[in-house]
Amino acid sequence: xxxxxxxxxxxxxxxxxxxxxxxxxxxxxxxxxxxxxxxxxxxxxxxxxxxxxxxxxxxxxxxxxxxxxxxxxxxxxxxxxxxxxxxxxxxxxxxxxxxxxxxxxxxxxxxxxxxxxxxxxxxxxxxxxxxxxxxxxxxxxxxxxxxxxxxxxxxxxxxxxxxxxxxxxxxxxxxxxxxxxxxxxxxxxxxxxxxxxxxxxxxxxxxxxxxxxxxxxxxxxxxxxxxxxxxxxxxxxxxxxxxxxxxxxxxxxxxxxxxxxxxxxxxxxxxxxxxxxxxxxxxxxxxxxxxxxxxxxxxxxxxxxxxxxxxxxxxxxxxxxxxxxxxxxxxxxxxxxxxxxxxxxx
DNA sequence: TCTGGGGTCCTAGGACCC
DNA sequence: TCTGGGGTCCTAGGACCC
Numbered sequence: 052x053x054x055x056x057x058x059x060x061x062x063x064x065x066x067x068x069x070x071x072x073x074x075x076x077x078x079x080x081x082x083x084x085x086x087x088x089x090x091x092x093x094x095x096x097x098x099x100x101x102x103x104x105x106x107x108x109x110x111x112x113x114x115x116x117x118x119x120x121x122x123x124x125x126x127x128x129x130x131x132x133x134x135x136x137x138x139x140x141x142x143x144x145x146x147x148x149x150x151x152x153x154x155x156x157x158x159x160x161x162x163x164x165x166x167x168x169x170x171x172x173x174x175x176x177x178x179x180x181x182x183x184x185x186x187x188x189x190x191x192x193x194x195x196x197x198x199x200x201x202x203x204x205x206x207x208x209x210x211x212x213x214x215x216x217x218x219x220x221x222x223x224x225x226x227x228x229x230x231x232x233x234x235x236x237x238x239x240x241x242x243x244x245x246x247x248x249x250x251x252x253x254x255x256x257x258x259x260x261x262x263x264x265x266x267x268x269x270x271x272x273x274x275x276x277x278x279x280x281x282x283x284x285x286x287x288x289x290x291x292x293x294x295x296x297x298x299x300x301x302x303x304x305x306x307x308x309x310x311x312x313x314x315x316x317x318x319x320x321x322x323x324x325x326x327x328x329x330x331x332x333x334x335x336x337x338x339x340x341x342x343x344x345x346x347x348x349x350x351x352x353x354x355x356x357x358x359x360x361x362x363x364x365x366x367x368x369x370x371x372x373x374x375x376x377x378x379x380x381x382x383x384x385x386x387x388x389x390x391x392x393x394x395x396x397x
Numbered sequence: 398t399c400t401g402g403g404g405t406c407c408t409a410g411g412a413c414c415c
Numbered sequence: 416t417c418t419g420g421g422g423t424c425c426t427a428g429g430a431c432c433c
Contacts, residue, residue, distance in 0.1 A: 063433095084401065093401050096433090109433080112399050130403095155404095155433045239431050270408080272430090300402060337425085347400070353426060388402085 052220070054173050054196065055288060056161040057203035058144055058180065060137075061191040061212035063157035065099035067136045068126055070189045079123040081107060086117040086125050092302060096128050100212060140188050147180055150288045158207075160200050162288040170196060170217050177215050185213075198223075201284035205234055223282035228255030235279050242276075245269060254280045293394070294331070298339075299323050300388025306345045308383050317374055320389040321367040328391070334359035335391035338366060340373035343386035352376060359395045366391065 060066065064082040069075045079102035084093020091113045098107040098116070105120040116123070137156045145151045148161035167173045177194040184192050195206020197218040205227075206216035218226050232254055233243045245268055251257050257265075258280035265273030278284075299320040307313065317340075328335065339353035352373045356365070370389050378384075 092399090094399095096401080110400085113401090115398060115400095118398095128402095157433075237431070241430060272407085294404090295406095296404070298403075302401065339426095349428090351427060355425065386401090390404090 052164075053198055054163045054167055054170070055198065055200050055203045056148075056163055056173065056177060056180075057154075057195045057197075057200065057207040058159050058161065058184075059193050059195075059204075059207040059211075060140065060157040060184075061193055062097055062099050062103075063137075063190075064097040064128060064133055065102070065126075066190055067133055068129075069099065070136075071132070075124055077101060079105060079107070079120050080126065081113075081116055081120070081123050082126050082128050083116070084113040085127065086113045089114050089117040089121075091117070092304065136188065136190065140184055140190060140192075143183055143187065144180065147176065148288075150290065152288045153291055154204075158204075160203065160288045163196075170219055174215065174217050177217075181213065181215065199282075199284040200286055200288065201236055201279060202226075202282055204236055205230070208234070224255075224258070227280065227282055228253060228258070230254045232257050232276075232280075235276065237272075237279070238276065242269065242272070293396075294333070295394065296390050296392035297324055297327055297331075297333070297335075297394070298388060298390030300341060300386055302343075302386045303384065306383035306385050308381065310378050313374065313378065313384055313387060314371055316387055317370050317389060318367055320387070321363060321370050324389060324391055325361060325363040325366060328361045332397040333394045334361045334397055335366075336360075336393035336395070337391065338369045338373065339390045339392065340370055340377075341386070341388035341390070342374060342377045342384060344380075345383040345385055347385070349386075350377065355393065359393070361397070 065080040068080055080099040081095055081102050082097050083095040085091045093113045095107060095109055095111045095113055095116050097109055102123055107116045107119055141153060144159050149165050150162040152160045154160055163173055173196045177196055181192055184190055191213045193207045193211045193214045195203040195216045197203040197206050198220050202218050206218050209216040232238050232246050251260060262274050262277040265277055336359045337353055337355045339351055341351045343349045354369055
């Protein structure tokens with residue numbers, strides 16, 4: 052029997068901002084794009100609980116957030132600040148686990164299977180971790196403890212903020228059944244919609260549906276979801292592997308049709324990627340260009356080289372060539388992106 | 398209402414090889 | 416005229432996560 056813990060920092064970006072600037076405490080803090088008096092182009096990264104009480108959520112268009120709460124404190128993300136705070140918290144968490152897997156800047160899985168003998172002990176450890184993170188980093192987190200990663204993650208989200216949820220093997224189906232299918236990691240907006248169309252809203256309903264029926268509408272994902280709805284997740288806590296790709300993308304202030312500024316932007320992306328490649332000691336073999344036209348029509352073109360390189364002019368020239376294929380369409384461009392993959396260590 | 402930017406993983410078809 | 420089976424790589428697109 053495994054004992055897995057998932058730790059999730061509460062409203063991470065706004066919480067770090069409030070920690071650094073106590074005068075923000077109690078205010079609706081929204082970290083994301085510049086709202087520009089409601090005309091901004093971008094989304095909310097993360098909102099404090101005060102901001103959430105206005106209906107503001109992550110990934111919401113910033114223009115809509117502005118309309119919901121014009122008096123809010125709107126901040127641009129300071130990734131270096133968040134990364135430093137994250138590193139400190141992760142160091143604390145790592146020290147309590149047999150095996151440790153970072154699941155993002157603000158969350159991690161801990162395998163406690165040999166550190167605790169039962170869920171009661173695990174609960175004690177969880178409370179100590181919550182207190183330690185609060186005392187040493189002045190940040191609040193929520194924790195789920197369960198027999199596998201998926202259940203632990205659903206658990207950490209169950210009672211936020213500063214919540215602890217323990218799910219024993221016996222309680223699994225009782226716990227999952229009433230929850231919405233969207234709570235299953237891997238069910239996003241698209242899959243949720245398909246399930247709703249099939250009349251499936253709760254995890255209990257999903258668990259009770261014929262897996263063949265699910266497979267007809269969702270392909271192989273259908274069977275995996277049916278397993279997950281039973282509370283089954285065999286995936287292991289694994290030490291994070293090497294980076295697989297490095298990319299940059301930008302959305303223009305307004306959709307543009309002129310080739311020159313698009314190609315200039317492409318050059319800038321290539322330069323940024325190359326400097327990161329040098330810093331990390333990687334070479335790449337595959338180049339992918341992404342373009343988004345007006346109305347959100349999005350396409351990619353990629354090209355693999357016969358050799359690995361970190362040469363800026365090769366990246367820039369291939370990037371230009373690939374984006375040129377799209378510019379012939381003479382349509383307004385909203386976004387361009389560049390990504391390199393098939394990475395090798397230098 | 399209008400949708401960022403950093404990523405990962407999966408699928409599916411076609412090329413190519415044995 | 417009809418033509419396998421398996422493996423790997425490449426490309427494009429899609430869904431998802433934070």
